[in-house]
Amino acid sequence: MTEYVLVAGAWLGAWAWDDVVPELRAAGQGAHAVTLSGVADKQGVPAGQKTHVQDIVDEVERLGLRDVVLVGHSYSGIPVGQAAERIGDRLKRVVFVDSNVPADGESFVSRWWQGPAALEAVIAANDGYWPPLTAPECEGQGLDDAQVARIVGGATPHPGASLSEPAVVSRPPGELPATYIKCLLDGPEPTDDVAELLRGENWRLREMDTGHWPMFSRPGELARILLEEARG
Template sequence: MSTYLLVHGAWHSGQCWDRVVPLLASAGHRVLAPSLTGHGDKAHLLGPEVGLDTHTDDIVDLITGQDLTDVILVGHSYAGLVVSAAANRIPDRIAGLVYLDAMVPVDGESAVDVMPVTQLLIDQAAAAGTGWRIPPLPELPPPGGLFGITDPADIAWVRSMLSDQSVRCLQQPVRLDNPAADTIPRTHIHCTVGRPDNFHRRPVPPVQPNGTPAQVRELAAGHDCMVTAPAALAELLLKVG
């Protein structure tokens, strides 16, 4: 049995994994899908002080508080930074990192460094007077949709769980200075449908930090594949565990 810890991306909550959790659990695994501070059941805690360090603490505290080991840590989108930072702090508890259509930073980078288009979101929030909080992205024409979701019922469901994101989450740099974290196997899952032209993905180096060949998988789904392709995503995740 593996323990899968699924970490949602910006604006979302742990509820976004609801269609994936039972699929992993039915295969005999333990599955946790918490909401980060400022989102879901913790939405009331959102404030300008909430940042990447806050969300890293959320995950580290959950793992250590429940004494979890051999964790498959899955980070979606912005949460690529969160899982990287968490693995840096407690590498001995992490069996694998999965970057699900995610930002993959190096030491000292912020979300803005990894994906510079996010600076536009910060600038737009400032211009609109919302300051430290960035509202969820608007729906785009198909095939972009809402985070790659085009079905009206799914859009309504996901929109019900979205909340503003603190600017600090995108500006705070990640600390990746623990050599032990480099030994953790990595898997990259890239969603291939409906990606906006201005969202550029960094190429994955051919060799992982641990010296083994890169593991890159493609999923024919939009960015929120946990909503639109849960079975296909669960199948890929089970191969990691």
């Protein structure tokens, strides 16, 4: 049995996978959604990015999981990619869902598409947190009004320290058995760093004709892809 460990991106907790987990379990697989420290029901817990790596590793070890597929969405690709190194032979595959990928010495902030200063200013202006999404920021992502309301209503401020703390990567990410899921409404092409990794023999590309939050907009399709990728 494959054991899926699912980690949502910034602002979101384990609840973000509520429509995906039942699909995986109905297929006879294990599914475990993780809430990272500092968000959702863990608000108020101090959290840097290393804390988030440990959150993921602790879940795998606490449950004694093997044949693990780690799934990281958006920001969470950074701690998930590092956790993949840490869990050793427990790992079966990593799936990055429209996500960032870790690079040694780089942080989420340092690779922010508008430049680090832009995101640093937002975090500084909000007491060290990245304020949660608003409905207009979800437009054009294949979401209906109810799905937008779920995301916006459940989102909580994200601890800025986890975004600014650099990744520590000892194993080149290209050596990981990995799948990258590109959500086309959020941009038709992977970022340059991901494109480079996809040229290697260990990485595969899947595409979804939806936006950045497929666990809300296309949960059944996302679950199907996750099941297919675990089979090799």
